[in-house]
Amino acid sequence: MGPNPLLPAGYDIVWSVVSFAILALVVVALVSISRSAKLLTSTQALTWTLVAIFVPMLGPIAWLAIGRRAARLSSSPVAASDASD
Template sequence: MGDTLNPILPAGYDIAWTTVSVLFIALLVVALVSLARSAQRLTSTQALIWALVTICVPVVGPLAWLLIGRRSGLAHVQPGKDL
């Protein structure tokens, strides 16, 4: 008997791309939720720019917000205010 592939089972690359897509969407959602929670500490222009960068620049945009943007938004908080 020859080797035959089961047509019902997905190919390895289908599983890999699905995993990458799910991870990207999860990263995007986490970044947007974090941005929404930090929006009151940013000006409306800053929040809009960060939202556009997060949505329009795949992977790098959400990572930039999570690694850089949140920190810069926290720097504008006054010492007497609660987070």
Template sequence: MSDEHSPLIPASYDIVWSIVTVLIIALTIVALVTLARSARRLTATQALIWTVVVLFIPFLGPAAWLTIGRGGVPVERT
């Protein structure tokens, strides 16, 4: 069998998209962890909506939670 190299799509393209994919997955995980930690301060509806946004809008959902959503949640002082 021949080498499965495509002259139209360079190997660097695959590498870049793999890195972007890993970064988006990491951003989503970080957003879900911070959302879970903030869930006590959110209503059930707010937590559900933010979870759906984070999961179903790949880059913008987690970025929105980390910038807008988390900032709107009052911080508990201990």
């Protein structure tokens, strides 16, 4: 008797988990971008949103690793006073 056709193969399970993880990462990045929208210009927010959507793995990771930190630093009072000098 061969493998049961009703049970998914191992690669199907792995592919499903990876796909779900990527989708969850994109959703988390988009929520984070929308919460940080006040700290970003409209061009920056649009660019990060498009990068997060169209570069599925690297876009959200780049936002979570670099973009949030840069947005916070650019809006801090210390950064604003340094920029005005």
